Amino acid sequence: MKKILSLVVAMVMVSTLAFADSTLINGAGSTFIYPAITKWFDEYSKTNSNVQFNYQAIGSGGGIKQITAKTVDFGATDGPMTMDQLTQAPGRIYHIPMVMGAVAVAYNIPGVDKGLKLTPDILAGIYLGKITQWNDALITAQNPGVNLPNSSITVVHRSDGSGTSFIFTDYLSSISGEWKGKVGKGTSVDWPVGLGGKGNAGVSGLLKQSPGSIGYVELAYALENNLTYAVLQNKSGNFVEPTVDSTSKAAEGANIPSDFRFSIVNSSNPDAYPIAGTTWLLIYKQMDDPIKGKAIVDFIRWAITDGQKLTADMDYAPLPSSLVDLIQKKLDQVKY
Amino acid sequence: MSRHDTSDIVFRRILAVFPISILILVAGIFFELIWSSLPSLNKFGVGFLFSRVWDPVAENFGALPFIFGTCVTSLVALLLAIPIGVGAAIYLAEYAPPKVSKTISILVDLLAAIPSVIYGLWGIFVLVPFMRNSVQPFLGKFLGFLPFFQGPNYGVGFLAASFILAIIIVPFIISVSREVLIAVPSVYKESAYALGATRWEAIFNIVLSYGKVGILGAVILALGRAIGETMAVTMIIGNNVVISPSLFSPGYTLASVLANEFSEADTSMYLSALIEIGLVLFLVSIIVNILARILIWSVTKGPSEIIK
Numbered sequence: 001m002k003k004i005l006s007l008v009v010a011m012v013m014v015s016t017l018a019f020a021d022s023t024l025i026n027g028a029g030s031t032f033i034y035p036a037i038t039k040w041f042d043e044y045s046k047t048n049s050n051v052q053f054n055y056q057a058i059g060s061g062g063g064i065k066q067i068t069a070k071t072v073d074f075g076a077t078d079g080p081m082t083m084d085q086l087t088q089a090p091g092r093i094y095h096i097p098m099v100m101g102a103v104a105v106a107y108n109i110p111g112v113d114k115g116l117k118l119t120p121d122i123l124a125g126i127y128l129g130k131i132t133q134w135n136d137a138l139i140t141a142q143n144p145g146v147n148l149p150n151s152s153i154t155v156v157h158r159s160d161g162s163g164t165s166f167i168f169t170d171y172l173s174s175i176s177g178e179w180k181g182k183v184g185k186g187t188s189v190d191w192p193v194g195l196g197g198k199g200n201a202g203v204s205g206l207l208k209q210s211p212g213s214i215g216y217v218e219l220a221y222a223l224e225n226n227l228t229y230a231v232l233q234n235k236s237g238n239f240v241e242p243t244v245d246s247t248s249k250a251a252e253g254a255n256i257p258s259d260f261r262f263s264i265v266n267s268s269n270p271d272a273y274p275i276a277g278t279t280w281l282l283i284y285k286q287m288d289d290p291i292k293g294k295a296i297v298d299f300i301r302w303a304i305t306d307g308q309k310l311t312a313d314m315d316y317a318p319l320p321s322s323l324v325d326l327i328q329k330k331l332d333q334v335k336y
Numbered sequence: 337m338s339r340h341d342t343s344d345i346v347f348r349r350i351l352a353v354f355p356i357s358i359l360i361l362v363a364g365i366f367f368e369l370i371w372s373s374l375p376s377l378n379k380f381g382v383g384f385l386f387s388r389v390w391d392p393v394a395e396n397f398g399a400l401p402f403i404f405g406t407c408v409t410s411l412v413a414l415l416l417a418i419p420i421g422v423g424a425a426i427y428l429a430e431y432a433p434p435k436v437s438k439t440i441s442i443l444v445d446l447l448a449a450i451p452s453v454i455y456g457l458w459g460i461f462v463l464v465p466f467m468r469n470s471v472q473p474f475l476g477k478f479l480g481f482l483p484f485f486q487g488p489n490y491g492v493g494f495l496a497a498s499f500i501l502a503i504i505i506v507p508f509i510i511s512v513s514r515e516v517l518i519a520v521p522s523v524y525k526e527s528a529y530a531l532g533a534t535r536w537e538a539i540f541n542i543v544l545s546y547g548k549v550g551i552l553g554a555v556i557l558a559l560g561r562a563i564g565e566t567m568a569v570t571m572i573i574g575n576n577v578v579i580s581p582s583l584f585s586p587g588y589t590l591a592s593v594l595a596n597e598f599s600e601a602d603t604s605m606y607l608s609a610l611i612e613i614g615l616v617l618f619l620v621s622i623i624v625n626i627l628a629r630i631l632i633w634s635v636t637k638g639p640s641e642i643i644k
Contacts, residue, residue: 060602198571
């Protein structure tokens with residue numbers, strides 16, 4: 001009995017010693033980045049055992065709130081903070097792009113395979129409720145030889161507030177003046193038509209259940225679940241399939257402002273897929289805790305270089321190298 | 337009476353803390369809801385309850401479609417669940433052999449313990465296709481002249497949500513009603529038989545009449561569950577901010593919009609409006625409970641009966 005007791009005491013002491021010089025970094029925010037960030041933490045802590053991570057995927061809005069209140073060491077968001085939100089924060093906040101993702105437009109039309117061609121006008125028309133039949137002249141004109149049925153279109157969107165909706169409505173706002181004026185962009189909007197499904201799973205569930213439906217999901221989700229998705233006409237007029245590569249292209253040649261609060265939808269790169277977005281980490285320029293500050297910056301430097309290879313396997317689009325160089329310079333300015 | 341035992345007084349005072357803490361908790365929730373929704377209360381006023389617009393981008397908010405959705409789905413669910421629930425309870429309490437009654441009762445209690453997200457998933461993959469392919473075409477064909485059964489048939493919508501709610505609340509009605517009916521003293525039934533009543537007459541006139549307060553209580557419990565039910569409804573109601581007389585139409589409820597939008601609400605006015613939705617849900621629950629209480633009083637002719 002005594003032996004066991006002393007063993008327990010020894011173990012407790014060893015474990016406290018082990019934790020004594022390890023740093024716990026807390027983060028919260030975007031659910032989109034959650035699988036990537038978990039993978040990174042796993043790999044990173046193998047070589048850096050002195051850093052412990054804890055990330056709560058509470059949503060981008062929550063991430064912004066928590067970093068503003070300084071209850072976490074970093075936030076993560078799918079949509080950049082507004083000017084208003086930045087001024088409310090107690091210090092200067094940096095946006096650090098970490099991963100990129102695309103939004104695939106998936107559909108369920110009996111007898112029609114993957115690769116239906118859609119133009120910006122068609123997509124906006126469908127989501128505004130103006131194009132209501134699959135055999136509409138605009139759609140058939142782009143898809144000669146495809147047997148489009150004379151059935152009504154069931155529009156599906158996300159019902160929960162999400163970064164995926166933000167990217168999708170950001171895109172619709174950039175290509176349609178009417179959408180921009182009537183609906184706008186946001187994690188939740190006042191949808192003119194359609195059914196709402198909760199999460200990617202809810203949307204794809206509705207798609208599977210409703211013949212003649214169209215919806216949008218994260219690219220990674222569409223690829224994993226083998227959904228039939230459309231090829232979209234980009235700004236240069238080319239029809240592009242959503243892939244990891246065509247998503248990365250969206251950030252190449254894009255106009256990147258110095259605060260990184262960019263939007264890469266409707267990219268002018270001729271090979272880019274038009275509905276793409278970014279997830280940013282939010283960190284303070286002036287870190288309160290020197291040890292934590294250094295650990296966070298070191299981790300980010302690793303994640304945007306070596307870490308990108310890990311996430312490419314998970315269907316996240318890697319950051320283009322030109323952008324990585326810019327981020328490295330930005331991180332040099334972080335003080336701790 | 338004359339004995340003043342300090343331990344007794346201490347015990348009584350300690351016990352009194354618990355009910356008071358419940359009161360403080362409810363008051364605290366109510367106060368916090370009002371406090372946090374003040375920006376929205378000030379901006380939209382009473383109009384919040386009557387506005388049909390819910391536009392997070394333009395920060396223009398109204399609760400009417402959600403109140404409508406919550407009331408419609410809960411009421412339709414009750415209409416579906418009461419006959420099944422009470423009927424099953426009568427059978428279990430009066431007709432079924434004790435072994436069967438006991439087995440079914442255990443199964444019913446198990447049904448009540450299934451998490452609602454499971455019902456939601458089942459709803460998406462089984463109930464919704466069934467509604468779209470069988471129930472709604474049937475209703476549209478034979479009752480399509482009524483405004484309740486018109487419009488496009490998506491499968492998801494008010495009717496599907498009401499069905500899933502009915503399935504969720506039926507176990508509550510069965511379970512409580514059965515207990516109530518079993519508790520009816522057998523001397524009443526025996527008297528009825530002695531007067532020459534048939535079994536049906538004894539049940540309808542004596543047992544049900546004796547147990548109606550308890551059964552109403554079961555229904556109120558079920559209604560409370562239906563109003564607050566979130567996950568299963570969110571998954572199959574279609575989540576569209578509309579007010580339509582058609583049960584085929586997609587809709588939205590108070591609890592669903594909170595579940596959907598709370599985590600990503602990024603501006604303070606948006607958050608405040610969502611908390612006001614929570615406040616409305618709180619008030620709707622209270623009002624429904626008060627109405628139900630009044631209903632019981634009117635049935636039993638006076639509040640004193642309830643204490644019994």
